[in-house]
Amino acid sequence: MTTVLPGTATAAPGGGVAERLGGRVDIADRVFRKAAEQAAAESIGVDRADVTVEIAGSRDTVAVRVRSPFPIPRLDDTEAVLAATPVLEAAHGIQHDLHERLTRLFGREVSRVDLTISGATAPSRRRVR
Numbered sequence: 001m002t003t004v005l006p007g008t009a010t011a012a013p014g015g016g017v018a019e020r021l022g023g024r025v026d027i028a029d030r031v032f033r034k035a036a037e038q039a040a041a042e043s044i045g046v047d048r049a050d051v052t053v054e055i056a057g058s059r060d061t062v063a064v065r066v067r068s069p070f071p072i073p074r075l076d077d078t079e080a081v082l083a084a085t086p087v088l089e090a091a092h093g094i095q096h097d098l099h100e101r102l103t104r105l106f107g108r109e110v111s112r113v114d115l116t117i118s119g120a121t122a123p124s125r126r127r128v129r
Helices: 029-044 078-083 087-106
Strands: 002-004 008-011 017-020 024-026 052-057 061-071 109-121
Touching: 029 052, 029 061, 029 087, 061 087, 087 109
Parallel strands: 061 109
Antiparallel strands: 002 024, 008 017, 052 061
16 A cells, blocks of 8 residues: 655745655555454454455555454353343444554545454363362
8 A cells, every 4th residue: 555645845945945745655565454453353352363354445545354253252151141242232343443443553544344253262261270
């Protein structure tokens, strides 16, 4: 993706104004993808290795597609199951959080965040000795 920097005006010797043309910064797409993967993993609550992100960018906006398993409580923990947020409500919150975080992180408007839940992941049972 490319970010175009605005031109700047500076005082020139002799009292005039010299205008410097803006430049551009090219950032490899994989940098945006890795940053989005990390942000998504943190928002969802899974490992980054479990998250897949696709980014489609245009000059002014970015659309992000995230695919990840969804963390659920252990099914034998009745209290945790009853206290858990419904999946659709949690997914909507994650989309909203990712939209804000990625807009701030990328420095351009994120027009869309699509979240695909690819399965479920529960915490592993730990053995106590």
